[in-house]
Amino acid sequence: MNQLTAAKPMSARAKSWLRMRAIARRHAYVLLRSPHRLFDVSLWPLVDVLLFGSLAAFVGTSGSTSAAKASGYLLAGIVLWHVIYQSQIAMSTGLLEETWTRNLLNLMVTPLREVEYLGGVALFGMVKLVIGVGVMVLGALAFFSFRTWSLGFGLVPIVAVLLVVGWAISLFVMGLVLRFGTGAEALAWGVMFVLLPLSGVFYPTKALPTLMQPLALALPTTHAFTALRSLVDHRGSDWSQLTIAAVGSLAMLGLAMWFLVAMLRTFRKRGYITRYT
Amino acid sequence: MLEARGLVKDYRRDRAVDGVDLVVRAGERVALLGPNGAGKTTTLLMILGVVSPDAGAVTICGFDLAHHRSQAAECVGFAAGYLPLTERMRVREYLRLYAQLYGIAEPNPLIDEGLERFRIADLAGAMGTELSSGQRTLIGIVRATLHRPRLLVLDEPTASLDPDVAQRVRGGLLDLCDRDGTALLMTSHDMSDVIQVCERVVFLSHGRIVADGPPEAVASAYGRGDLEGVFLHLAERHEPTGAQQSDHP
Numbered sequence: 002m003n004q005l006t007a008a009k010p011m012s013a014r015a016k017s018w019l020r021m022r023a024i025a026r027r028h029a030y031v032l033l034r035s036p037h038r039l040f041d042v043s044l045w046p047l048v049d050v051l052l053f054g055s056l057a058a059f060v061g062t063s064g065s066t067s068a069a070k071a072s073g074y075l076l077a078g079i080v081l082w083h084v085i086y087q088s089q090i091a092m093s094t095g096l097l098e099e100t101w102t103r104n105l106l107n108l109m110v111t112p113l114r115e116v117e118y119l120g121g122v123a124l125f126g127m128v129k130l131v132i133g134v135g136v137m138v139l140g141a142l143a144f145f146s147f148r149t150w151s152l153g154f155g156l157v158p159i160v161a162v163l164l165v166v167g168w169a170i171s172l173f174v175m176g177l178v179l180r181f182g183t184g185a186e187a188l189a190w191g192v193m194f195v196l197l198p199l200s201g202v203f204y205p206t207k208a209l210p211t212l213m214q215p216l217a218l219a220l221p222t223t224h225a226f227t228a229l230r231s232l233v234d235h236r237g238s239d240w241s242q243l244t245i246a247a248v249g250s251l252a253m254l255g256l257a258m259w260f261l262v263a264m265l266r267t268f269r270k271r272g273y274i275t276r277y278t
Numbered sequence: 279m280l281e282a283r284g285l286v287k288d289y290r291r292d293r294a295v296d297g298v299d300l301v302v303r304a305g306e307r308v309a310l311l312g313p314n315g316a317g318k319t320t321t322l323l324m325i326l327g328v329v330s331p332d333a334g335a336v337t338i339c340g341f342d343l344a345h346h347r348s349q350a351a352e353c354v355g356f357a358a359g360y361l362p363l364t365e366r367m368r369v370r371e372y373l374r375l376y377a378q379l380y381g382i383a384e385p386n387p388l389i390d391e392g393l394e395r396f397r398i399a400d401l402a403g404a405m406g407t408e409l410s411s412g413q414r415t416l417i418g419i420v421r422a423t424l425h426r427p428r429l430l431v432l433d434e435p436t437a438s439l440d441p442d443v444a445q446r447v448r449g450g451l452l453d454l455c456d457r458d459g460t461a462l463l464m465t466s467h468d469m470s471d472v473i474q475v476c477e478r479v480v481f482l483s484h485g486r487i488v489a490d491g492p493p494e495a496v497a498s499a500y501g502r503g504d505l506e507g508v509f510l511h512l513a514e515r516h517e518p519t520g521a522q523q524s525d526h527p
Contacts, residue, residue, distance in 0.1 A: 020379050027375050104365070106361060110327075110354070110356040112352045112379065112380060272329040
């Protein structure tokens, strides 16, 4: 009896989990064997915490109450910003890696389902997120004596919202890459630079130009960072802001999933796989 | 095993595949032939579920590809001479990855057996980037056959291979098909591949099937001594200036 027939049949769920782990492991090899990719989860987070921590230290020297507040906003803001950044980049570059190395066809002819691929990339993305944000938390502590965890359990729902937003943006970027090719990859990074100022990561959105404020308020990230500032100001969790952020982030995720499915359909319909063979 | 009915695919203003009906039975070894642009690769990509047909349907191992792609894909293995190995992985890691995508939790014995079949067991620890193109092709075929597919689809499996390596590929494929009863559907521009491996040839021209049968019968129907002659005849007709000429014998 050969190996296959001797093996105990696996349930569909067990196969799905096996495939997701296989994809996660594949991306672990990419990270471990490309030293420059390690910068994404080590050096760049550290540079960011150094930059914004130094700004915070400088602002904080003026001694006023608002200066002390701004100092806390800067450090807490940059650490939490990396939750979106790391989750988004990990997912987007997961697909981009397959296009850069012309590996898409290899994967698409296997029984791997799209949702399993996303699950595998997200699984490894969580590892990168923990490493990247962990480096920042430790950097903030070592360089600026900023204890991120002193903000308390109120951070948990904020992190969850930011994680969902990061995933939603990455699904949107993936859809654009499938539709327009690797030329759309600039968006993987570019979209973050648009979101950063509009979300009021370091300041209340009242500080934005009046024209931009309605746009900022439409973003779930804006409400998540407003809730973060409430924690920094020792006012406890702002549940109304968190609710708006949670609903907005889930709506954004649903929209991004719909977009990705539509772009995947177009990808198959127009035979865009030939771009990567 | 494979049943494709009425496949049609248009790319912009060109019709790449125009009503292809193709049935491959269990254990059958079929070559899909035709000049460049005849629609071979598009047909294969539709059979693999990577490109959606504009019309028609594909059933593999009883699974309708449009609705049960994942289950259908479990029965199929695919390799192409032009596909790279997944980067930054050693050969064994690479084969393990794909075995797991096919639902094999402990693939090491199958990996050893597959590498041994093509006499490349010494490559198990090599990085993909260290391999020659011929070695990469062999590893790709091992990957495609790890899960003992009931249908093996190969696009130009011996392209750019040295004659001795191509011969090893042909021998390995015949061994696999004989032992496991695997059906084979392959494209090739090398007629010696076709003669040695396949018992049936299907010629495509302008996206349509213009001949289907045993190699000798097809050559004879076109009044040619061999498949090479049929191929050249169809390639001449495939030139833009010859588009009005009949592709049929």
